[in-house]
Amino acid sequence: MKYMFIMRATDEAVQASKDIPFEQIINQMGAYNESMINAGVMIGGEGLADVSEGSGLVVDFAEDPPLVTDGPYGETHELFNGFWIVQVGSREEAAEWASRAPLGPGSKLEVRRVNEASDFADFADNEYIRKEELWRQEEESLKAENK
Amino acid sequence: MDSAAAVRGRLDALWRIEGARIVAALARVTGDVGLAEDAAQDAVAEALVSWSGTGIPRNPGAWISAVAKRRAIDRWRRAERLQDRYEMLARRAQDEAAPEWDPLPDDVLRLLFTACHPVLSTEAQIALTLRVVGSLSTAEIARLFLVPAATVQQRIVRARKTLAAARVPFEPPEPNEWTPRLRGVLHVIYLMFTEGYAATTGENWTRPELANEALRIGRILTGLVPRVPEAHALVALMEFSASRFAARSGPGGAPVLLADQDRTRWDRVQIQRGVAGLARADELSRELGRPRGSYALQAAIAQCHATAARAELTDWPRIVLLYETLGRLSPGPVVDLNRAVAVSMATGPEAALAIVDRLAAEGALHGSHLLPSVRAELLARLGRTEEARAEFSVAAGLAGNRREREVLERRAAAP
Numbered sequence: 001m002k003y004m005f006i007m008r009a010t011d012e013a014v015q016a017s018k019d020i021p022f023e024q025i026i027n028q029m030g031a032y033n034e035s036m037i038n039a040g041v042m043i044g045g046e047g048l049a050d051v052s053e054g055s056g057l058v059v060d061f062a063e064d065p066p067l068v069t070d071g072p073y074g075e076t077h078e079l080f081n082g083f084w085i086v087q088v089g090s091r092e093e094a095a096e097w098a099s100r101a102p103l104g105p106g107s108k109l110e111v112r113r114v115n116e117a118s119d120f121a122d123f124a125d126n127e128y129i130r131k132e133e134l135w136r137q138e139e140e141s142l143k144a145e146n147k
Numbered sequence: 148m149d150s151a152a153a154v155r156g157r158l159d160a161l162w163r164i165e166g167a168r169i170v171a172a173l174a175r176v177t178g179d180v181g182l183a184e185d186a187a188q189d190a191v192a193e194a195l196v197s198w199s200g201t202g203i204p205r206n207p208g209a210w211i212s213a214v215a216k217r218r219a220i221d222r223w224r225r226a227e228r229l230q231d232r233y234e235m236l237a238r239r240a241q242d243e244a245a246p247e248w249d250p251l252p253d254d255v256l257r258l259l260f261t262a263c264h265p266v267l268s269t270e271a272q273i274a275l276t277l278r279v280v281g282s283l284s285t286a287e288i289a290r291l292f293l294v295p296a297a298t299v300q301q302r303i304v305r306a307r308k309t310l311a312a313a314r315v316p317f318e319p320p321e322p323n324e325w326t327p328r329l330r331g332v333l334h335v336i337y338l339m340f341t342e343g344y345a346a347t348t349g350e351n352w353t354r355p356e357l358a359n360e361a362l363r364i365g366r367i368l369t370g371l372v373p374r375v376p377e378a379h380a381l382v383a384l385m386e387f388s389a390s391r392f393a394a395r396s397g398p399g400g401a402p403v404l405l406a407d408q409d410r411t412r413w414d415r416v417q418i419q420r421g422v423a424g425l426a427r428a429d430e431l432s433r434e435l436g437r438p439r440g441s442y443a444l445q446a447a448i449a450q451c452h453a454t455a456a457r458a459e460l461t462d463w464p465r466i467v468l469l470y471e472t473l474g475r476l477s478p479g480p481v482v483d484l485n486r487a488v489a490v491s492m493a494t495g496p497e498a499a500l501a502i503v504d505r506l507a508a509e510g511a512l513h514g515s516h517l518l519p520s521v522r523a524e525l526l527a528r529l530g531r532t533e534e535a536r537a538e539f540s541v542a543a544g545l546a547g548n549r550r551e552r553e554v555l556e557r558r559a560a561a562p
Contacts, residue, residue, distance in 0.1 A: 039164060040366030044416050085416070087359065092160035116393065 002043070002114035003094040005101070007082040013106025014050075014079065028102035036086060036097060045084035078108070085114065151199045157207075158194055165208040166282030167367075169215060171254030174317045177219055180261050181307035184279060186219035187211070193218075255280065256371040257319055259364075262306075263332040266313040271306035272335045274299055280367070281360050291357040292342075293349045329372070333381050333442070336365045340385050345548075352402040352550035355392045362389055369424075376431035380443035383424030387449035390417035402550050406458045418453045425450060444473040463493035480511035484521055496528040516545035520555055527562040535562040 009017075017025065029047075036042035049055045051073050060067045073079055088094050091113075098109045166187070173183035190211045204210045262275040277283045277291070285303065289296040320328040343358030365382045372378050394408040425446045432439060439447070448469045455461040470486035483506055491499030503522045512518045523538035539559035546552040 038367065038370035040363035040370070043420065087363070089163055090156070090160060092156040093163055096157070096160040096164060 001089070001116065002085055002087050003091075003098075004112050004114055005045075005084040005086070005094075005098050006080060006110040006112060007101075007103070008078040008080055008108045008110060009103075010078055010106045013104065014081070016104070016106065025102075032100065032102050033084075035100070036084070041086045041088050041093075041097065043085050043087050045082070047082040048080070050081075051079065151195070154195060154198045154203065157203060158191060158198070161207055161211070162191060163282045165211070167255050167258060167280050169208070169212050170279050170282075171258040172212065173215055173219055174258060174261070175254050176216070177223075178317050180258070180279065180310060180317060182219060182222060183215075184307075186222060187215045189218040189222075190215035253319070253371070255367070257317055259332055259368065259371070260320060260328055261310065261315060261317055263328075263335045264310065264313075264315050265328070265331055266315060267306050267309055269335070269338065271302050271309065272331075273339055274302040275306045276335055276364065277339070277360060278303055281364055283360065291354060291360070329375065329377075332368065333377055336361050336368065337381060337442070339364070340388070344388055348547045350549050351400055352548060353392065353395055355389070358385070358389055358392070361385065374431060376428040376435065376437065377440050377442055379424050379431065380428035380440060380446050383421045383428060384442050384446035384449055386417045386421035386424060387446060387453045390414040390421065390453060400550060402554055405452060408458075410456060410458075413453065421446065421450060421453060439472075441473060441477045444469055444476065448473075461492070463489055467493050480506055480509075481517070484512070484517060487525075488521060491525060491528070496525045500525045500529065514545065516542040516547075516551065516555065519545065523555075523558065523562070527558075532562050 033042060033045065051071065054070055056070075056073065058069050058071055058073060060069065086094060086097055088097065091111075094111050098111050101109055103109065169190075170180070170183050170187050173186055174180045177183055177186075193214055194207070194211055198204070198207075259276065259280050262279055263272045267275065274288060277288050278285070283291075285299045286296050289299045292299070319325075340358050340361035343354045343356070343361060346352060346354050362382070362385045365378070365385055369375075369378045369382050390413045391405075391408060393414065394410065394412040395403055397403045425443065428443050428446070429439065432443070448466055451462050451466050451469070466489045467486065470482060470489055474482045474486060483502060487499040487502040487506075490502060500522070503518065503525060506512065507518060507522065519538050520542035523535045523542055526532075526535035526538055536559055539555055539562060543552050543555035543559055546555055
């Protein structure tokens with residue numbers, strides 16, 4: 001099973017992190033990522049750029065066409081600022097890895113299971129039946145051609 | 148104060164993360180994988196009792212390591228192997244400099260080499276690897292292989308006795324032994340994966356959990372030997388193959404063949420990892436002045452499929468070429484059979500049937516459903532319906548996996 005660790009930090013935590021030498025943060029994160037890569041569980045992850053740079057946008061679907069603005073980001077002053085994707089054997093194992101992340105007060109990791117094929121069984125069913133029908137039609141037309 | 152269930156869950160997770168390193172460090176100190184494993188299990192049992200009462204310690208991995216070391220000494224005392232004990236204590240004294248809970252990852256590599264030692268049967272190598280490197284319980288391994296837990300337990304006990312009888316040292320292989328031994332380790336991981344990818348027996352067509360365990364151990368290995376191209380190539384091959392799991396089974400678990408799979412359900416992240424892994428393998432091979440090995444060629448074939456957005460966009464001529472190269476490098480009837488399938492797609496069923504008939508005449512793959520099922524498919528495409536029907540029946544009779552058998556029976560009824 002796969003889990004996404006969603007990193008959320010309060011504005012205060014983001015401010016506080018600016019007092020720590022950036023190289024130190026990079027080294028700690030690097031060591032953490034390396035430990036998960038070497039254990040064969042980390043399969044993806046990215047850090048998101050600071051929004052104060054005006055680097056991002058928000059697309060709001062409240063209107064048609066959707067409204068594109070520079071912020072506001074998030075509703076609770078908890079900014080989503082990075083993620084990891086890990087492949088592990090259990091929820092407990094995901095929790096164990098998540099709790100080893102080098103984060104301080106004001107930061108939170110949300111651990112969310114990534115949907116798998118089995119979560120869409122009904123959907124797969126319909127799709128499959130549709131495909132099967134299509135395939136049968138093709139078969140029939142081929143047989144007709146070969147007669 | 149934690150509930151026993153919570154402690155159990157936490158302990159299982161910890162064991163998967165730390166188990167291999169704890170056992171490996173103990174094995175280095177005691178020189179005995181069996182003893183190391185028993186002592187570690189003692190410590191886990193002790194943790195379960197102790198932590199349920201006092202709560203989980205701040206550094207649980209170090210706690211288990213320390214207790215396991217004490218239990219190892221107890222076991223030696225009981226065995227009264229004094230000479231061995233002195234040696235162990237001497238080794239321990241040298242060892243004190245290193246922090247106990249952070250043994251060198253090299254210990255895990257030694258463990259992997261020991262578990263895949265050629266004195267062991269393939270079955271034993273797989274069981275022991277999953278047990279000591281994958282940190283799976285006997286019950287979990289039994290579930291993955293659909294055999295009784297007692298059978299797995301026996302395999303592991305016998306494997307340990309064999310290692311002891313052969314006096315296999317817990318050391319990395321000699322330089323001249325290194326390459327063949329590493330090939331053995333890769334092969335064990337490969338076999339583990341293929342059994343999960345297309346189960347030879349049982350009810351289910353695939354066992355993704357087993358394949359994912361093999362993938363995890365493969366990824367651990369690339370971390371341990373980052374400059375070995377074959378390790379990266381094997382992991383790339385597994386990533387490409389595993390990317391199709393969601394699409395390989397239809398409703399009710401029936402197999403869906405490659406051409407019929409819904410490619411939007413392939414795992415793009417995994418495909419990208421495969422592409423990156425194969426590129427890394429190729430880069431390392433170039434640096435070493437070596438050609439692509441068999442895992443890299445298989446990964447390249449898998450990449451051709453993975454990067455074709457629709458089945459009809461598959462570059463079959465290139466796949467034929469890759470199979471020809473693979474056939475020269477590691478000849479075998481399975482490669483020839485796969486080449487025949489590729490030829491049938493690239494040029495047509497007649498040319499492919501010639502290859503398959505030659506294989507059949509040689510008596511290759513006798514007793515397996517693979518050859519008759521491919522032959523039946525080709526006959527059906529050539530309009531030789533009655534022969535196809537008979538051949539599908541033969542294949543259905545030989546298939547060990549229920550899901551595959553059902554598909555073949557259906558084809559026999561309506562080729």
